[in-house]
Amino acid sequence: MDTAAGPFTTLVDADGAVLASGWTSDAENLRQLVHPTLRPTELRQRDSLGVVTKAVAAYHSGDLTAIDPVPVRQVSGPFLVHAWEILRKIPAGNPVTYTEYATVAGRPAATRAAANACARNAAALFVPCHRIIRTDGTLGGFRWGLGVKRWLLDHESRSEA
Structure with missing residues (x-):
């Protein structure tokens, strides 16, 4: 999606948890940032990710807490x-x-x-x-x-x- 800070892409899992996100339109680059145990084997583009997309839009419009309840899934030590x-x-x-x-x-x-x-x-x-x-x-x-x-x-x- 387009934001005031630039293009923003989010990868989510089947449950809607954010796996990776950033100010880029390169979803494959984002996919490589995901821990191998969580990394999707394929990507499907969606115009909206529902709650996640709404939270990103709301944050960029000034509701800074809109991102807080969005689940995130990352794996490491x-x-x-x-x-x-x-x-x-x-x-x-x-x-x-x-x-x-x-x-x-x-x-x-x-x-x-x-x-x-x-x-x-x-x-x-x-x-x-x-x-x-x-x-x-x-x-x-x-x-x-x-x-x-x-x-x-x-x-x-x-x-x-």
């Missing part, structure tokens, strides 16, 4: 799964540093591991890794580009005001 769950609890409009994120995730000395959790997150937006920034206030990295990350942070800041 215990720390990454836990770190992704923590990301879903970081409120919109209140970005935290990688160091703060590591602390909240229970491993204050593991800033690199926290950054790795962001880098390995396949379900962008629904697992809002864009809300993590560097200690000096700069953006850090983002799979979908720093322009999209800046747009998301500005959008959340404006919508929270």
Whole structure:
């Protein structure tokens, strides 16, 4: 679907849980981000994914909590799964540093591991890794580009005001 931040694609499983998502129109690239045990063997394009599509549209229109109840399914080791769950609890409009994120995730000395959790997150937006920034206030990295990350942070800041 088209969004103000660019084209957005979501892959969901048969139950409607998000497997991967991001600001791209390349569904095959997204498919490769999904853990092999969850990766779909084939993709079928749909104009609407129901609740998921509505949540993406609502978020981009200013309802920042619309993405919160959407189920996400990602597989990895215990720390990454836990770190992704923590990301879903970081409120919109209140970005935290990688160091703060590591602390909240229970491993204050593991800033690199926290950054790795962001880098390995396949379900962008629904697992809002864009809300993590560097200690000096700069953006850090983002799979979908720093322009999209800046747009998301500005959008959340404006919508929270």
